[in-house]
Amino acid sequence: MKSHQSYEIIWHGRGGQGAVTAAKMFTEAAYYAGFKGVSAKPTYFSERRGAPVSIHTRISPEPIRTFSNVLFPDIAVVLDDNLLEMVNVTANIKTGGLIVINSSKSAYDLELRGRFTVAISDAYHCSEAAGLIIEGNVLVSTSILGPLVAATNFVGLDNVQKAIQHKFKGKSLERNLKAMELAFEKTTIVELDNMSAVAQG
Amino acid sequence: MGQIEIITANTAAAIAAKLCRVQVISAYPITPQTPVTEELAAMVESGDLKAEYITVESEHSALASVVAASQVGARVFTATSANGLLYMHEMLHWAAGSRVPIVMACVNRGVGAPWTILNDQQDTIAQRDTGWIQMYCRNSQEVIDTMIQAYRIAEQIQIPIMVCYDGFILSHASTPVDVPFQDEVDRFLPSLEDRSGIDGKTPMNVNPLILSDPRPDANGVLMPGYMEFRYRLQQDILGSLEAIQSVDSEFQDTFGRSWGGSVWGYHMDDAEHAIVSMGSLASECTVAVDQLRSEGIKAGVVGVRVYRPFPSSQIVELLSGVRTATFFEKDVSYGYQGALAMDAKAAMYESKSRPEISSYVVGLGGRDVRPEQLAEATLKCVKGPVQHCWLNVSG
Numbered sequence: 001m002k003s004h005q006s007y008e009i010i011w012h013g014r015g016g017q018g019a020v021t022a023a024k025m026f027t028e029a030a031y032y033a034g035f036k037g038v039s040a041k042p043t044y045f046s047e048r049r050g051a052p053v054s055i056h057t058r059i060s061p062e063p064i065r066t067f068s069n070v071l072f073p074d075i076a077v078v079l080d081d082n083l084l085e086m087v088n089v090t091a092n093i094k095t096g097g098l099i100v101i102n103s104s105k106s107a108y109d110l111e112l113r114g115r116f117t118v119a120i121s122d123a124y125h126c127s128e129a130a131g132l133i134i135e136g137n138v139l140v141s142t143s144i145l146g147p148l149v150a151a152t153n154f155v156g157l158d159n160v161q162k163a164i165q166h167k168f169k170g171k172s173l174e175r176n177l178k179a180m181e182l183a184f185e186k187t188t189i190v191e192l193d194n195m196s197a198v199a200q201g
Numbered sequence: 202m203g204q205i206e207i208i209t210a211n212t213a214a215a216i217a218a219k220l221c222r223v224q225v226i227s228a229y230p231i232t233p234q235t236p237v238t239e240e241l242a243a244m245v246e247s248g249d250l251k252a253e254y255i256t257v258e259s260e261h262s263a264l265a266s267v268v269a270a271s272q273v274g275a276r277v278f279t280a281t282s283a284n285g286l287l288y289m290h291e292m293l294h295w296a297a298g299s300r301v302p303i304v305m306a307c308v309n310r311g312v313g314a315p316w317t318i319l320n321d322q323q324d325t326i327a328q329r330d331t332g333w334i335q336m337y338c339r340n341s342q343e344v345i346d347t348m349i350q351a352y353r354i355a356e357q358i359q360i361p362i363m364v365c366y367d368g369f370i371l372s373h374a375s376t377p378v379d380v381p382f383q384d385e386v387d388r389f390l391p392s393l394e395d396r397s398g399i400d401g402k403t404p405m406n407v408n409p410l411i412l413s414d415p416r417p418d419a420n421g422v423l424m425p426g427y428m429e430f431r432y433r434l435q436q437d438i439l440g441s442l443e444a445i446q447s448v449d450s451e452f453q454d455t456f457g458r459s460w461g462g463s464v465w466g467y468h469m470d471d472a473e474h475a476i477v478s479m480g481s482l483a484s485e486c487t488v489a490v491d492q493l494r495s496e497g498i499k500a501g502v503v504g505v506r507v508y509r510p511f512p513s514s515q516i517v518e519l520l521s522g523v524r525t526a527t528f529f530e531k532d533v534s535y536g537y538q539g540a541l542a543m544d545a546k547a548a549m550y551e552s553k554s555r556p557e558i559s560s561y562v563v564g565l566g567g568r569d570v571r572p573e574q575l576a577e578a579t580l581k582c583v584k585g586p587v588q589h590c591w592l593n594v595s596g
Contacts, residue, residue, distance in 0.1 A: 039375065040375040068485060068570060
């Protein structure tokens with residue numbers, strides 16, 4: 001993926017899980033990387049905690065003029081692999097696109113099919129290891145950016161770190177950076193050529 | 202040039218109110234306006250904004266509170282959406298009739314029933330006859346800039362202004378916004394001169410009952426009747442188009458950005474086919490025009506930024522040269538047509554060269570509107586007029 005292109009990203013999470021925060025930080029990082037147009041629009045059908053939510057993001061060299069929903073994303077980011085059973089996240093993804101998943105499973109075990117790249121990292125346990133736990137909830141809004149930046153080259157790790165530094169302070173900043181960096185290092189990237197992740201999975 | 206921040210339109214509106222050094226805020230939370238009230242309340246709480254934040258039990262009281270505060274000379278702010286705005290309806294007339302320079306952020310949302318929290322522009326369009334100026338923004342940068350302009354315009358002509366922007370589509374979408382520096386805003390918008398005549402010593406009756414005909418007051422001075430007051434409101438709101446234009450030009454000199462005054466054009470110089478719209482939908486239309494141009498259709502956008510006062514001569518001028526004009530709007534006057542199309546058609550009656558006019562109602566209650574749909578619908582109208590069609594609706 002090259003930096004002069006435009007990208008459309010759809011984020012799938014659960015209400016309260018931090019998908020909006022993750023999308024906002026990534027678009028901010030993209031702005032630092034030189035994209036003049038970035039947008040992150042949450043879609044609200046049900047705002048209940050735990051219900052599936054999606055965020056529609058655009059990243060472009062030019063200012064964004066369209067605010068409609070992203071139908072055919074270049075990238076789908078899934079904050080919770082349980083959502084794969086409820087939401088068809090691979091349905092409209094562009095050929096040669098990318099799916100980023102927070103999961104402890106392999107692409108094979110997740111039974112993904114299609115022509116796209118899959119980047120998997122156990123963001124949940126990376127956040128847990130970094131001590132990113134508030135009131136018993138493990139937060140994955142920064143750690144999910146690890147596999148996303150590991151599998152792309154148009155934003156860069158340094159810009160994601162900068163966005164996290166802008167958002168958090170002190171101990172919280174340390175934990176968020178550590179969680180993201182751990183998830184970055186532990187990313188597995190698999191190219192699905194067509195049918196399924198048989199061999200590499 | 203200010204500081205670039207990646208923020209929502211709601212945050213942009215809250216920051217603008219702070220930059221304009223509002224002195225009294227009263228608002229009742231309603232989705233999707235809520236973050237505006239939360240962020241301003243936090244600014245007042247922390248002391249970042251030296252203002253009185255009046256908590257109230259309803260939108261009616263919110264507007265009543267800022268009317269009163271404005272009447273004694275304070276710079277005031279409120280914000281609302283949808284049914285909250287409808288609940289203000291009585292006080293909207295009162296505010297305009299009282300000639301108080303209130304600026305209100307209206308975060309456009311569909312009106313119940315059935316309940317929706319999602320976007321269309323029925324809420325503000327339904328308030329068009331209240332005597333307020335209505336300005337519609339196409340993105341979050343325009344929201345922050347229009348808020349600052351609105352105080353200048355409102356205080357110059359003593360008429361309240363609604364700054365309208367689309368709920369969720371803009372209110373909750375994060376995009377880069379150039380946030381002006383405080384000292385620049387201070388130079389552009391000096392502190393409000395107290396014109397109330399209330400000094401705290403001499404008791405006076407504000408807004409007394411008035412008779413139909415002019416008559417002398419207790420001091421023998423001939424005072425206007427109801428109709429004279431209302432005639433002045435009409436003359437001044439019609440005349441405000443000039444102020445809106447000059448404030449926008451002055452804003453450009455200070456901040457380097459112009460929003461076109463009351464009406465803006467996109468690729469209209471050589472356009473044969475115009476698309477007319479308001480708010481973020483008009484921005485969406487510019488993408489549709491790019492697509493149409495790539496297919497060899499000479500299309501352009503006429504963006505209506507100010508809906509009241511209606512900029513009829515500017516619209517007539519832009520549309521007189523085109524072959525077709527297609528209207529897209531997120532409102533309807535039930536029993537007739539879309540309000541913008543109706544008004545523009547009435548304006549075009551005065552013109553000798555009238556285009557074929559088509560009109561669509563789109564995106565009610567948050568229904569997604571895509572540029573390719575707008576391009577396709579426009580293409581139909583290029584071939585022959587389409588009368589009041591609802592786009593993407595299953596009958």
